[in-house]
Amino acid sequence: MRKHFIGVLAGMLVLLCLLIVLSLSWGQMAIPFSHVIDALGSVVGIAPAHGLTPNEEAVIWHIRLPRTLVGLLTGAALAAAGAALQGLFANPLADPAIIGVSSGASVGAIVAIATGLSAATMFALPVCALLGALLAVSLTIALAFRRGRIPVLTLLLAGVVVGMFLAAVSAMLLTAVSENKLQEYLFWTIGGLDYRRWEHVWLGLFPIVISVGSICLLARQLNILSLGETEARAVGLPVIRFRLILLFLAALATATGVCISGNIGFVGLVVPHMLRMLIGPDHRRLLPASVLAGGIFLLFCDIVGRVLLSGTEIRVGIMTAFIGTPYFLYLLRKQQRME
Amino acid sequence: MADILLDVQGLQAGYGGRQVLREVSFRAGSGELIGLIGPNGAGKSTLLKSLRGLLPAEGHIKIKGKSLGDYIPQDMARVVAYLPQHSHVPFAFSVREVVLMGRAPHLRWWQREGKQDVRIADAAMEYMAVTDLADKPVNALSGGQRQRVLLAKILAQQTPLLFLDEPASGLDIFYQEELFRFCRELCQAGRTILLVVHDLALAARFCSRLLLLGGGRLLADGKPQEVLQTQLLSQAYGVPVFVDFHPVTGHADIYTRQPASEQRLLPLLLGGAG
Numbered sequence: 001m002r003k004h005f006i007g008v009l010a011g012m013l014v015l016l017c018l019l020i021v022l023s024l025s026w027g028q029m030a031i032p033f034s035h036v037i038d039a040l041g042s043v044v045g046i047a048p049a050h051g052l053t054p055n056e057e058a059v060i061w062h063i064r065l066p067r068t069l070v071g072l073l074t075g076a077a078l079a080a081a082g083a084a085l086q087g088l089f090a091n092p093l094a095d096p097a098i099i100g101v102s103s104g105a106s107v108g109a110i111v112a113i114a115t116g117l118s119a120a121t122m123f124a125l126p127v128c129a130l131l132g133a134l135l136a137v138s139l140t141i142a143l144a145f146r147r148g149r150i151p152v153l154t155l156l157l158a159g160v161v162v163g164m165f166l167a168a169v170s171a172m173l174l175t176a177v178s179e180n181k182l183q184e185y186l187f188w189t190i191g192g193l194d195y196r197r198w199e200h201v202w203l204g205l206f207p208i209v210i211s212v213g214s215i216c217l218l219a220r221q222l223n224i225l226s227l228g229e230t231e232a233r234a235v236g237l238p239v240i241r242f243r244l245i246l247l248f249l250a251a252l253a254t255a256t257g258v259c260i261s262g263n264i265g266f267v268g269l270v271v272p273h274m275l276r277m278l279i280g281p282d283h284r285r286l287l288p289a290s291v292l293a294g295g296i297f298l299l300f301c302d303i304v305g306r307v308l309l310s311g312t313e314i315r316v317g318i319m320t321a322f323i324g325t326p327y328f329l330y331l332l333r334k335q336q337r338m339e
Numbered sequence: 340m341a342d343i344l345l346d347v348q349g350l351q352a353g354y355g356g357r358q359v360l361r362e363v364s365f366r367a368g369s370g371e372l373i374g375l376i377g378p379n380g381a382g383k384s385t386l387l388k389s390l391r392g393l394l395p396a397e398g399h400i401k402i403k404g405k406s407l408g409d410y411i412p413q414d415m416a417r418v419v420a421y422l423p424q425h426s427h428v429p430f431a432f433s434v435r436e437v438v439l440m441g442r443a444p445h446l447r448w449w450q451r452e453g454k455q456d457v458r459i460a461d462a463a464m465e466y467m468a469v470t471d472l473a474d475k476p477v478n479a480l481s482g483g484q485r486q487r488v489l490l491a492k493i494l495a496q497q498t499p500l501l502f503l504d505e506p507a508s509g510l511d512i513f514y515q516e517e518l519f520r521f522c523r524e525l526c527q528a529g530r531t532i533l534l535v536v537h538d539l540a541l542a543a544r545f546c547s548r549l550l551l552l553g554g555g556r557l558l559a560d561g562k563p564q565e566v567l568q569t570q571l572l573s574q575a576y577g578v579p580v581f582v583d584f585h586p587v588t589g590h591a592d593i594y595t596r597q598p599a600s601e602q603r604l605l606p607l608l609l610g611g612a613g
Contacts, residue, residue, distance in 0.1 A: 090429045220451065224440055226430055230423045233393055235496065236416025236444040280476075281430035284451075 005279045005289070012292045019299045023068040024060050027306050031056045062197075070196040070260055071302050071316070072295035073204045075267055077257035079294025080212040081250040082268025083275075083286055087226040088246050089152050092276070095269040096254040099159045099247065100136035102265075103166035105258040108132020109188050110173045113181050125188065126203055126259035133255030136162055141247060150243055152229070191262030191317030193302050204260040211253040212291060218246060219283035226281065264298070264317045266324025271297050273331060343368055343404075344500055344531050345390070350398035352382075352389040359385045363398075363557045365550060367533065369499065372526040374542040375535045376566075377552035378576045383535045384424055386552065387502045390533070391421045402500065416444035420493035424504040424535075426485075431476035434488050438464055441495035460495045467491040467521070483514040490521070501525070503534035507541070519545035543567055543591040551575055567591055 024036045035052050039060050042052075078096060085094040096102070112118040112128035143158035144150050174182060215222075221242050224232045232239050254268070271294045272286060279285050298316060301323055305314035314322075345367040353359040360382040367373055375383040389396035392407050392415055400407040402418055410418075420441075428437065441463070442456040452460075464470045467487040472480065477488055486506060493501060503522075507515045515538070522532050523545050536542040542549060543563040551559040551566050553575030559566045564584070572580035576595070583592045 087430075092429065217449070220443075220446075221448065223432070223436070224443055227428060227432075227437075227440065228426075230393065231426065233412065234391070234416065234421040234423065234493075235440060236413040238412050276430065280436075281432050282436055 005285045008275075008278055008289060009292070012289070012296060016292065016296055016299075019296060019303065020068055022303055023071070023299055024064045026303060027059075027064065029055075029059055031059065036060065066198045066201050067193045067196045067302070068299065069201045070204065071193045071299045073201070073208050074191075074193075074257040074261040074264065075271075075294035075296070075298030076291040077204075077208045077212060077253040077294070078264060078267040079271040079290040079297070080215050080287060081253040081257075082294075083272035083283065083290045084215045084222060084246050084250045084253075085268070086272055087222040087281075087283055088243060088250070089156070090226050090228045091152070092273060093269070094156075095265075096250065097163075097265060097268075098156060099251065100140045100162040100166065101133045101251055101254045102258060102263050103163040103170070104136020104139075105129040105133040105255055106170050106189060106263065107136070107166050107173070110170055110177075110185055113185050113188075114173055114177045118184070122197075122199060123203065126200070129259040130207075130255045133258060134251060136166055137247065137251040137255075141244070149229075149240060188262045190315050191258070191264035191320075192313075192315035193261060193298075194313060194315070196260070200260045204256050207252055207256040211249045211256070215246065215249050215253070216287045216291070218242065218249075219287050222246065222283040222287075223281075226283070262317060264320055266320045266328070267294055267298055270324045270327055274327075344402065345533075346399070346401040346404075347390065348399040350386070350389065350396055350400060352385055352394055352396040354385075354394075359555055360389070360396075360552075361555045363552075365557065365560055367531055369529050369531050370526050370547075371531050372522055372545065372547045373531075373533045374546035374549045374563075375533065375552060376537075376539060376542055376549055377558075381552040381575065382555050383552055384504050387421070387504050387533065387535060391415075391419055391502055393421070413444050416496065416498075418498055419500045419502060420496040420498040422489055422493055422501075422503045422506055424508070426489055428477045428485075431478055433474050434464065434469055434477055434480075434491075435460065435473040437477050437488060438469075438491045438495050441492035444496060456495075459497065460491075463491040463494040464488075466494065482509045483511065486510060486514070486518070490518070494525075499530060501530060501532045501534075503532065505535045505537065507536065507538065515541060539567065539572075539593045540591050543593075563591070567593065 021033060021036050025031050025033055035056055038050055039052055039057065081096045085096060085098070086092050108128035108131050109125055111132070112125045117124035117128065140155065140158045140162045141150065143162065144155040146154070174185065221237060224235060224237050225239065225242060229239055257264070272290045275286055275289045275293055279289055298320070301319035302316045305316055305319040308314055343366050347366070348364045350363040351358060351361055363386065375386060377383055385394065388394040390400060392410065402410070438460045439452050439456060442452050442460065445456070446452065461470070464473060467490055469484065469487050469491055472484060472488070477485060480488065490506065507518050510518065519541060522534065526532055526547065536546070546563060548561065549563050549566040550557060551571060558575050559571045567582050569580060569582055572582065572593070578595050578598060580593065580595050584590070585592065
């Protein structure tokens, strides 16, 4: 597995560089690869950019680079949170949506839109979404907390209940808002990377780096937790403490990802799953690999969504579902065959 | 019993409002191989769990002279290793990775396993004869192999006390006996093992001492020959139980007789013309 891991990591790094160049080059206005590479070179100060028109420079610098970076950050955050939750619940089918993050973020977003805050400042919507997500996760955990323990099944059920309740709250708020606000919400709820600006990058960078970095630091504890509660307690791990810390970190990563890109499903479920088959379940390898692969997967989905239909874009939240669903069905079928 | 590792006085335990164990008291010293026997639901697993601090219990429990409540989880795991009754490994961790997890109680939260930990894990795997399987995923092993891997894991924990909940369940006759031989060897080396056994004959052959639980109480405590008495066992199991010791090997032969009520029901169940 060790050799495997280094090979997979190297392959992913190459793929990442390739996708970044593609992402900067493709779109409504095609920019030649040589210009993109020139532009990247000038950014790191290797050489001045030749032949790059001011228009191209503006597109790369103000549109495509922030878009690419937001995609990488969100993909990394969602995949790391997914891997952490799957380990935490000792269940390979857990997903960030399961603890109420997305539905909480949705309610926060609607509140921001309905009150007109989102029109006043561009930070209102992401910040409200983040608060909503964290509140929803806290509510889920509080409902599941009994006598100093968080039983996994109760937590999953609490997540479903909180999700359903918040969906009803969203629906109620939506029936009360005007049509153009409805449009704005709909646009947000299908996650997308278009119109991302440097502000989104800066907004997401620190929470995601801190939460994903901390999750990676706790990889050994995550390994032990993934053997189940009894085994973890048997080797002296304070289970409740680590579960709470990891839940919070995963919620922070997911909520930040959702808040800068909107709701994007399947990354947290599919990416860690795929990597576990390639490099094994040890979180010390799985987590860094998931971070990389999550970014790659989201960027790939975004690029495909940009070039698939000419003249219009398919938003990345739709693309991840289009690519993720068949893969997930394939996994389920494969598992059934094995049983 | 010069040094008492485990001192239990008036233990009461249960689940929620339902009391399963009442007034259990005993002591265990180093080198003892203690078998917990009794019918289903007698509280054998409950006893192990509450001694390990996994279930809340009343009464005085002291491990190495220190009250159970005074232990922090990590210190506890350096003194007692616990093998749960049902272990299910949901992910494809390799055998080596699982055995190394037994070293967790000896590491700070930010530490990784070092060379010494790897050496100990390797030795534990070799002792349990699973070195060949080191790189295989645990969830692809047979029941017997997996049980030996989990035993290697708790050996790597290097604790003076080991609590094993039905370690022999699901193993074939060879692995069962092998497991008991391992346990006996460990106890001869000074470890203390408390284990739940269903097979009374095996318990009699290998354990240095038996605790018989029945109806939530400790009914008997002593050498196998003293505990495996017709009267005691019949009381515990609620049916007539007979014990014969083989005159040459000294092995116990334990059997029950079918209650008359079941014999009466048989013709009805078989649909015979009554």
